[in-house]
Amino acid sequence: xxxxxxxxxxxxxxxxxxxxxxxxxxxxxxxxxxxxxxxxxxxxxxxxxxxxxxxxxxxxxxxxxxxxxxxx
Numbered sequence: 268x269x270x271x272x273x274x275x276x277x278x279x280x281x282x283x284x285x286x287x288x289x290x291x292x293x294x295x296x297x298x299x300x301x302x303x304x305x306x307x308x309x310x311x312x313x314x315x316x317x318x319x320x321x322x323x324x325x326x327x328x329x330x331x332x333x334x335x336x337x338x339x
Contacts, residue, residue, distance in 0.1 A: 281327065281331075285323055285327065288323070289316055289319065289320065289323070299314075299316070299319070300316075300318040300319050300322065301318065302317060302318035303315065303316045303317060303318050303319055304316075304317055
């Protein structure tokens with residue numbers, strides 16, 4: 268049961284880091300990729316980085332799989 272707990276903690280930390288990265292992406296220079304949804308109205312802007320989220324997800328999946336295979 269301890270292994271599952273550690274795994275959940277690691278996934279939680281990764282999710283928080285990805286969330287922070289996406290929150291501060293415009294400030295640190297990550298571009299808005301084509302396909303990201305931006306809705307601008309009077310005094311309101313909604314930004315949903317769908318393509319950026321997919322790219323980050325694929326990169327993290329590849330990284331975690333590589334780490335898992337290297338550990339075996």
